Amino acid sequence: MESYNPGIIPHTPSTQRNRFRHSSLGLVSTLSFPVIVSTADAMLKASGVTLIGFEKIGSGHCTAIVRGATAEVRIAVQAGVEHAKREGRLLSSLVIPRPFPNLEVVLPLGSHLLEDVQQQTRSRHSSQALGLLETRGFPAIVGAADAMLKAANVELTGYETIGAGLCTVIIRGRVAEVAMALQVGMAEAQRIGELVAVTVITRPLEDLEQALPLASYFIEEEETPEPLRLPVEVKETEKELVELPDLDKLPAPTKEIDF
Known part of the structure; x- marks a missing residue:
């Protein structure tokens, strides 16, 4: 039977899996x-x-x-x-x-x-920039988000609240578009309430994106086909009944004989 010093973990396959x-x-x-x-x-x-x-x-x-x-x-x-x-x-x-x-x-x-x-795979850089704008107060963040979406070709991906009235919206897009949107959002936030912080990350790593709220939002969903619309009630046309003659009352056919 093997014995180990207190506090020393043996390097078995199970402990190797737990090295992290x-x-x-x-x-x-x-x-x-x-x-x-x-x-x-x-x-x-x-x-x-x-x-x-x-x-x-x-x-x-x-x-x-x-x-x-x-x-x-x-x-x-x-x-x-x-x-x-x-x-x-x-x-x-x-x-x-x-x-x-x-x-x-x-x-x-x-x-x-x-x-x-x-798996020891290094995180990849994203092709889109990440922009975060933080305000104190919810109306300011809503107004800033609306202004940013209208000013540039960016996408609103989520928001975060951390207490003390601090709210952050997160946008994504090309670097120039994100920078333009944040400029407009900062002005609108200051007009409505209090602007606290602004950050632009030009090439975020996947680790960072996965830690942010609604990171899965960017997973493209397959489009589902529109269901075929069928009428609820189908009206059949009324068919006319034809009365057949009584076969017993029909005259017997005469057989022609050729000479």
Whole structure:
């Protein structure tokens, strides 16, 4: 019978499958949803980490959570911190080299994404730009969204609320179209209420898009054919009955004989 030192996990096939559960954990927290999205974008593009998602706890506090090798996570967190500082919205950051298993079971730290991460495929860049506009107050965000849609060829893909009256709309389209839409949206938001933050991400990674609300909106659905419309009631024309003669009363046919 094999014995192991306390705290040491043997490298069996089952534990090899669970190696991601013991990879490093990185968190960066900001005070704005557009800023945390652009912070996550900077983290993903700085190193080979995987974005687990965003945690929103109210009052505008948002946290980006990444996983990966310790060195990669440290680079990503440092890049995220520097970006959030430039935006003036950094709250805190954290790197945990080997999170305890019970921590991952209770908190939303993404160990359930193990199978996806083990494929070790690097996320691809999107061909469309991503634009986020944040206001304080719902009327301002509705007015800004309407103005953006009317001003440029962009698509509204979703919105996010993070507490403290902060609302964010998310649009997609070509870089020039997104930039034009945001310019109009900023003016309209300031006219109606309070503009808080604006972010443009020119080439977002798939990891980032999947973490945003309504990311599945872009999956093209097959068009279903229109059903054939049939009349509810079909009126049959009334048929005329023909009375047949009684066969017993008909004269017997005469047989002609040829001489």
